[in-house]
Amino acid sequence: MDDEPIDQGKRNFLKAMIVVSAGAAVVGVANGVIRNLITPAAGLTSFPTLTLVDEATGAPIHTSDIKVNSTKAYIFYYPLDNDPNFLLRLGDTSNNDVRVTPQNVSIPATGAVFRSPGGVGPYGSVVSFSAICQHLGCIPPIIHYYSGGSAIPGHPSLSSPTGFIHCNCHGSTYDPAQGAAVVTGPTVKPLPNVVLDFDPITDTYKVRSMLGPTIYGKPSDLEGGTPFPSGTTTTKVSQVSVAGA
Numbered sequence: 001m002d003d004e005p006i007d008q009g010k011r012n013f014l015k016a017m018i019v020v021s022a023g024a025a026v027v028g029v030a031n032g033v034i035r036n037l038i039t040p041a042a043g044l045t046s047f048p049t050l051t052l053v054d055e056a057t058g059a060p061i062h063t064s065d066i067k068v069n070s071t072k073a074y075i076f077y078y079p080l081d082n083d084p085n086f087l088l089r090l091g092d093t094s095n096n097d098v099r100v101t102p103q104n105v106s107i108p109a110t111g112a113v114f115r116s117p118g119g120v121g122p123y124g125s126v127v128s129f130s131a132i133c134q135h136l137g138c139i140p141p142i143i144h145y146y147s148g149g150s151a152i153p154g155h156p157s158l159s160s161p162t163g164f165i166h167c168n169c170h171g172s173t174y175d176p177a178q179g180a181a182v183v184t185g186p187t188v189k190p191l192p193n194v195v196l197d198f199d200p201i202t203d204t205y206k207v208r209s210m211l212g213p214t215i216y217g218k219p220s221d222l223e224g225g226t227p228f229p230s231g232t233t234t235t236k237v238s239q240v241s242v243a244g245a
């Protein structure tokens with residue numbers, strides 16, 4: 001999957017999110033207030049199971065389509081059609097896959113702990129998290145993935161071979177190799193984890209549920225947005241340029 005154009009609907013949505021997020025960053029830094037973009041709407045009664053497909057071709061994505069340390073963010077929508085998520089294939093600074101093991105992740109805001117499922121794929125290195133910051137709801141590209149060795153703005157001492165997810169609105173940082181656990185505030189919640197299934201026979205990926213805190217601004221992951229049309233079996237993965245990439 002190369003840098004194909006995204007379809008018009010998602011393009012308009014992303015443009016709107018980027019513009020609003022950029023503006024929100026300025027306002028938020030000044031006032032400490034950023035409002036979530038998701039407006040209440042109809043929801044679902046259960047998590048759908050959807051195959052990850054290439055936005056350009058509609059074909060299922062394979063492991064080789066997900067680049068280690070990509071300079072672009074892989075984004076797909078789940079569980080509702082306007083909930084963006086990161087799809088990451090974690091590697092070290094030499095672009096070798098790094099296996100992510102299941103682990104307990106704490107939610108500082110509540111003291112609760114959830115079990116992060118770890119990585120999937122042939123190398124156990126593919127992970128996925130909500131792309132909406134848990135602090136005040138900023139979205140890509142304001143929040144994005146910094147690969148291993150990248151400097152994290154405002155946190156020059158932070159270092160990890162597998163990098164971090166960092167939000168430039170107010171500086172929250174999450175560790176994608178630790179279930180998107182909180183590394184630096186002001187967030188007090190990890191990013192919600194997206195549960196992936198990998199089929200080693202077909203080398204394809206399905207998304208089937210979410211774990212951890214609910215998506216920012218929502219009482220439930222299944223509410224507060226636009227469901228996929230009835231009968232939908234896939235969700236499209238697009239590549240979005242990130243700030244500085």
Ligand code: FES
Pocket residue numbers: 034133134135136137138143167168169170171172185186187
């Ligand atoms: S919205 Fe404040 S750090 Fe992300």
